[in-house]
Amino acid sequence: MGDEEGVDKSRRVVFVTVGTTSFDALVKAVDSENVKKELLVKGYTHLLIQMGRGSYVPTKSEGEGSLVVDYFTFSSSIADHLRSASLVISHAGSGSIFETLRLRKPLIVVVNEDLMDNHQSELADELANRKHLYCASPQTLHQTISDMDLNSLLPYTPGDATPVANHINRFLGFPDD
């Protein structure tokens, strides 16, 4: 897993995304010293945080023996950032998850425990059980990074809407394609 063709091998970017939500707990966790330390140990060089509507602002850093840290709030499409990342840490939104999995990027999903009715964890748990990604909480993130073995992750085969379309067509009396 992890497509790094054409990317400067000395530059391994960890991209963090919270989508359109506010998820200060994740941004704080990622900006914490023990997480940054674990990322450095694993060989990552850059940390790019898409912080969305959150109010906690991470600290930029130029590197010099530590991670290069940068952040922004939103962008119209995170596809380019995902593509150039070596590791993605994302909130549990299905859009972010599947966009990342389709690009075959290693993914750690962090569930926002502050959300009411947290059905999002169902999806993250199921995909973690199927070994397509790792699942963590803001508190256990550094441990997950330390323990993770990205080679054990299985690629996710994209789904197919054709079965539904066939059902609908047959139900309405249209001939099969």
Add this chain to the structure above:
Amino acid sequence: MENGNGCCFSSVSSIATLSSVAVVVILILIRVLHVIYCSGRPLSKRASKPVSTLIILGSGGHTAEMLNLLAVLQKDRFNPRYYIAAATDNMSLQKAMMLENSLASESGIKVADTAQFMKIYRSREVGQSYITSVWTTLIATVHALWLMIKIRPEVILCNGPGTCIPLCVIAFIFKVLGIRWSSIFYVESIARVRRLSLSGLLLYKLWMADQLFVQWPQLQQQYPRATYVGRLM
């Protein structure tokens, strides 16, 4: 004597009224059960012409999933297409317009001939208190009625957002009243693995969707009347 006759007459008329009401209620119930029974079965006639289609869009992941489904549906069968999104949702209609524009430029047909885009007042914003939601749901329902009377679609595609509930309820009532028969297809979101969303649960329990599709086998086990179709994304 007159009092006696008067009393007899008023009790007879109230029994008559009650009986009429009971008969009407029973007839409506029979009609509703008949509609539910017919809704669950495929349409008996082979489709010979395009069906007008209402597509209900919801924020974020919902729209992405819906566009994913639309990509594999033959557009000349589902025609004209009416897109409805919540008034506060800025992105969804734009994305739908992009899809329709690219389709139109490919086939040379004008977008306006095959697709329309509308906004609807939302029953409830995320995080809104349930008490104020009662009022906003009422307003949303009136607005939904207005839109449904205009559109009267033959097919409804929805996949989760609360915006679909008033529209589906009205569609069901139209079926019962014989105003328009809409086949309602609900695709539960891929993010729902173990439990149905509130919209899905309502449509399931009230037998209001003709077909309710789920993307994970656990849901099919829990809700036997649902149809498991694998992952769409």
